[in-house]
Amino acid sequence: MTIEVRNLVKTFGSFKALDGVDLKVDSGELVALLGPSGSGKTTLLRIVAGLDWPDSGEVLINGEDALAQGARERHVGFVFQHYALFRHMTVFENVAFGLRVQPRAVRKDEAAIRARVKELLDLVQLDWLADRYPGQLSGGQRQRIALARALAIEPRILLLDEPFGALDAKVRKELRKWLRALHREISVTSIFVTHDQEEALEVANRVVVMDKGRIEQIGSPDDVYDNPATAFVHGFIGESIVLPVEVANGTVRLGDRPLDLAAGGLAPGASRLFVRRHDMLVGPPGSGAFEGAIRHVRNFGPVQRAEVALSGGQTIEIDAPRDRELRAGDTIGLEPRRYRIFAG
Amino acid sequence: MTVQIAHSGPVTSSDEKARAREALARNSLRTEPKAVRIVVIAIAVAFLTIFVVLPLVVVFAHAFSKGIAAYLAALAEPEALAAIRLTLLVAAISVGLNLVFGLVAAWAIAKFDFPGKTFLITLIDLPFSVSPVISGLVFVLLFGAQGYLGGWLRDHDIQILFAVPGIALATTFVTFPFVARALIPLMQEQGTQEEEAAISLGASGLQTFFRVTLPNIKWGVLYGVLLCNARAMGEFGAVSVVSGHIRGETNTMPLLVEILYDEYQFVAAFAIASLLAMLALITLIAKTVLERHLDEGQDPSDH
Numbered sequence: 340m341t342i343e344v345r346n347l348v349k350t351f352g353s354f355k356a357l358d359g360v361d362l363k364v365d366s367g368e369l370v371a372l373l374g375p376s377g378s379g380k381t382t383l384l385r386i387v388a389g390l391d392w393p394d395s396g397e398v399l400i401n402g403e404d405a406l407a408q409g410a411r412e413r414h415v416g417f418v419f420q421h422y423a424l425f426r427h428m429t430v431f432e433n434v435a436f437g438l439r440v441q442p443r444a445v446r447k448d449e450a451a452i453r454a455r456v457k458e459l460l461d462l463v464q465l466d467w468l469a470d471r472y473p474g475q476l477s478g479g480q481r482q483r484i485a486l487a488r489a490l491a492i493e494p495r496i497l498l499l500d501e502p503f504g505a506l507d508a509k510v511r512k513e514l515r516k517w518l519r520a521l522h523r524e525i526s527v528t529s530i531f532v533t534h535d536q537e538e539a540l541e542v543a544n545r546v547v548v549m550d551k552g553r554i555e556q557i558g559s560p561d562d563v564y565d566n567p568a569t570a571f572v573h574g575f576i577g578e579s580i581v582l583p584v585e586v587a588n589g590t591v592r593l594g595d596r597p598l599d600l601a602a603g604g605l606a607p608g609a610s611r612l613f614v615r616r617h618d619m620l621v622g623p624p625g626s627g628a629f630e631g632a633i634r635h636v637r638n639f640g641p642v643q644r645a646e647v648a649l650s651g652g653q654t655i656e657i658d659a660p661r662d663r664e665l666r667a668g669d670t671i672g673l674e675p676r677r678y679r680i681f682a683g
Numbered sequence: 684m685t686v687q688i689a690h691s692g693p694v695t696s697s698d699e700k701a702r703a704r705e706a707l708a709r710n711s712l713r714t715e716p717k718a719v720r721i722v723v724i725a726i727a728v729a730f731l732t733i734f735v736v737l738p739l740v741v742v743f744a745h746a747f748s749k750g751i752a753a754y755l756a757a758l759a760e761p762e763a764l765a766a767i768r769l770t771l772l773v774a775a776i777s778v779g780l781n782l783v784f785g786l787v788a789a790w791a792i793a794k795f796d797f798p799g800k801t802f803l804i805t806l807i808d809l810p811f812s813v814s815p816v817i818s819g820l821v822f823v824l825l826f827g828a829q830g831y832l833g834g835w836l837r838d839h840d841i842q843i844l845f846a847v848p849g850i851a852l853a854t855t856f857v858t859f860p861f862v863a864r865a866l867i868p869l870m871q872e873q874g875t876q877e878e879e880a881a882i883s884l885g886a887s888g889l890q891t892f893f894r895v896t897l898p899n900i901k902w903g904v905l906y907g908v909l910l911c912n913a914r915a916m917g918e919f920g921a922v923s924v925v926s927g928h929i930r931g932e933t934n935t936m937p938l939l940v941e942i943l944y945d946e947y948q949f950v951a952a953f954a955i956a957s958l959l960a961m962l963a964l965i966t967l968i969a970k971t972v973l974e975r976h977l978d979e980g981q982d983p984s985d986h
Binding site for chain 1: 880884885886887890898899
């Protein structure tokens with residue numbers, strides 16, 4: 340099943356939630372919509388599900404016009420951020436709900452429904468909770484039940500709204516791995532919304548980065564990390580050092596210091612230089628494009644993080660391997676191994 | 684709900700002592716001197732006794748003042764039986780109507796956004812802020828012989844005022860807010876996510892309402908119905924205006940109590956009154972039970 344949206348626009352009052360969004364999701368993909376809150380990602384997901392309606396634009400599911408159908412007819416599995424489990428029903432009845440409300444003509448008989456629910460509870464590894472009520476479950480368990488409930492109707496596509504947003508860090512990491520494995524097993528075309536870049540990069544086949552109702556970049560996790568298309572993407576994904584630079588005559592200047600960096604085809608004017616923290620290589624003083632004095636050094640697991648005051652006055656943080664000896668007070672040279680310069 | 688108890692290491696006795704001292708200090712800050720406490724409690728008890736318990740006792744005392752036989756005889760009077768029957772009928776009609784209206788109004792207000800929503804919420808409260816006598820007069824103005832619809836009704840031989848329809852209408856109007864008021868905050872708190880989930884799972888509007896919305900608010904509905912019923916059976920002012928006091932026909936229980944009392948038939952008056960008092964007691968007990976269920980039901984399934 341493919342999902343395609345074309346030139347989607349949605350406003351809430353004066354707020355533009357979606358500002359001309361085009362996206363195509365191929366069959367069997369697991370796509371992450373990544374962006375800060377207010378970027379329109381949840382609105383996009385809800386429109387695809389039929390829970391919201393766009394002001395203009397098209398939504399095609401498997402090539403058919405989905406906007407001609409209500410949420411009920413779209414046959415879309417939707418997992419809510421806060422689970423939205425039916426609190427007065429047992430786990431079993433929650434999962435069975437989608438099967439029980441089917442029109443009589445296609446409804447399975449009781450035995451088949453029981454078998455299907457059992458199968459789904461096995462799939463999410465929670466068959467032992469069948470008789471509990473949602474209020475008696477932990478957050479992670481509720482989320483898995485919500486997923487089982489959405490899968491019960493054999494949805495054409497699966498949409499997950501911040502599926503792990505309300506969970507604590509450890510459970511979130513476990514569920515991420517579990518979701519990826521599950522997707523490999525059932526391979527239903529899926530979109531999930533997240534504001535957590537790590538989650539998007541770890542789980543998705545493809546990442547769609549959104550900001551202010553627009554898509555900034557679509558690419559593989561490696562792609563959006565290594566080749567960010569815009570300043571926003573570079574700043575949003577991964578930790579970046581951002582320095583204001585001046586581009587003139589094909590050279591790049593930081594303050595009045597010329598940097599030995601290629602300006603690419605950039606137009607002259609104020610620009611911003613983006614470098615990943617771990618892409619700043621430390622060398623002896625005088626080497627590299629920058630020079631600076633180390634203020635503090637702290638260790639973060641496999642890396643050490645140094646706060647460096649550049650000779651131009653700016654303070655940056657860099658990550659270096661632990662075996663590299665860095666001491667507060669030392670003067671060092673810094674060379675960006677990879678960098679991007681964006682106009683503006 | 685899983686409860687996790689954190690064991691934070693062994694508690695030493697010095698810790699315990701320090702904690703006990705702290706608790707003591709806190710308590711003495713929070714409590715008044717004993718004498719003050721006794722006076723305050725005594726005032727509260729005396730007030731309750733004079734204004735609540737005593738009237739209730741008096742009602743039953745007067746009702747039974749000539750013995751149980753007289754009490755039962757008073758209730759068995761055709762006039763009394765007619766009043767009881769009419770009261771039950773009117774309560775059933777107005778509770779039924781208000782159950783439907785209240786559910787629909789609460790559903791619309793809690794689950795949808797539309798222009799004029801605030802106005803609707805204010806409108807729902809109107810019967811609470813208007814004197815019941817005025818509510819009754821409104822119906823007289825509408826349906827009375829000189830009223831706007833009076834002529835048309837007479838031409839078609841439809842009797843509304845001084846008959847069951849008028850009493851039912853007035854009662855329905857006065858008791859309208861109860862169900863809606865009980866449900867609006869409950870439904871607003873529960874939000875629309877469960878309904879959205881149900882629809883995305885393929886449920887129709889009716890299936891969503893009966894399988895998801897209604898079970899979630901059932902205690903609230905019962906609560907609203909209970910209060911609505913108590914008021915419907917006890918309503919005096921509005922009903923008094925539209926009833927016409929036709930003996931054996933359009934007198935409800937509260938109206939009959941007044942008439943009998945005015946005629947110095949104290950045992951009969953208080954016998955009927957005792958039934959209303961029992962209704963009040965039963966309502967109170969049921970209300971307490973329902974409130975407990977409502978609190979339990981609000982145990983949030985997400986946080």
